[in-house]
Amino acid sequence: MDKISITVCMGSSCFARGNQQNLAFIEDFINKNNLNAEIDLAGNRCENKCASGPNIIINGVEYTEVTEEKLEQILSQLLVK
Numbered sequence: 001m002d003k004i005s006i007t008v009c010m011g012s013s014c015f016a017r018g019n020q021q022n023l024a025f026i027e028d029f030i031n032k033n034n035l036n037a038e039i040d041l042a043g044n045r046c047e048n049k050c051a052s053g054p055n056i057i058i059n060g061v062e063y064t065e066v067t068e069e070k071l072e073q074i075l076s077q078l079l080v081k
């Protein structure tokens with residue numbers, strides 16, 4: 001399986017709108033499922049797309065208005081492959 005790369009926008013708007021919780025959720029998900037070797041987690045700065053935030057890029061795909069439910073769906077799907 002290819003590594004999954006996750007880039008979380010850490011700009012203040014996205015962070016305040018949910019990425020703080022989303023980041024905690026991802027870290028928890030990685031730990032619970034022992035995915036340290038499978039997932040590359042990084043943060044980036046505001047990309048001026050705050051209005052559609054919180055924004056997270058997963059394997060090059062930009063996701064907007066990301067919630068924990070959305071994340072769980074996306075990650076579970078990717079991990080089945």
Ligand code: FES
Nearest residue numbers: 011014046047049
């Ligand atoms: S803070 Fe994330 S796009 Fe601006």
